[in-house]
Amino acid sequence: MSLFSTEKVLVPLDFSDEAVKVLKETLEYVKDPSKIYALYVLPPLEATDPGVVWQTVDDATRIQKINEMFEKYFPEEVYQNINFVVEVGNPSSEIVDYAEGNNITLIVIPSSGKAGLSRFFMGSVSEKVVRFTRCPVLVIH
Numbered sequence: 001m002s003l004f005s006t007e008k009v010l011v012p013l014d015f016s017d018e019a020v021k022v023l024k025e026t027l028e029y030v031k032d033p034s035k036i037y038a039l040y041v042l043p044p045l046e047a048t049d050p051g052v053v054w055q056t057v058d059d060a061t062r063i064q065k066i067n068e069m070f071e072k073y074f075p076e077e078v079y080q081n082i083n084f085v086v087e088v089g090n091p092s093s094e095i096v097d098y099a100e101g102n103n104i105t106l107i108v109i110p111s112s113g114k115a116g117l118s119r120f121f122m123g124s125v126s127e128k129v130v131r132f133t134r135c136p137v138l139v140i141h
Contacts, residue, residue: 004136005105006030012095012125013038013084015073018110022140023074023082026108033081039098040066040084041091059088092128099133107137 009030011023023038030036042062063086070084087094099107109126130137 004138006035007105008037008103009035010037010039010095010099010102010104010107012091012107012109012129013040013070015040015069016110018140020073022108022110025140027078027082033078034083037083037085037098037102037104038070039095040070040086041094042066042086042088044088092125092132095125095129096133099135104135107133107135109137109139111139111141
């Protein structure tokens with residue numbers, strides 16, 4: 001018997017060392033890369049951002065760069081079978097919405113490195129995901 005269902009596992013990814021390690025460990029645990037969904041969340045563009053004003057940056061270009069980054073970080077063939085998705089929005093909200101909309105059975109997420117007052121006022125993405133998602137969340141410290 002397994003404590004967690006590994007049919008559809010979501011790993012939020014921000015290319016930090018911790019997130020990269022969590023994705024690799026999740027692949028070792030799940031074994032089947034087609035059951036893993038890696039999600040990168042881009043912050044929304046602001047109308048006053050120089051790239052937006054000068055029309056040199058748009059979401060499609062940003063998403064393309066993130067897809068190239070995924071291939072750079074994970075060039076091994078086994079990672080090509082992972083379902084990699086890029087969304088634009090608030091990280092915790094997008095993670096929760098993606099999990100609910102895609103029937104994710106487990107979220108594996110690194111813990112936040114924030115501490116002290118900034119953590120108290122802002123909260124961390126992992127804490128918000130644990131609080132608002134309906135599926136089990138495994139937070140890796």
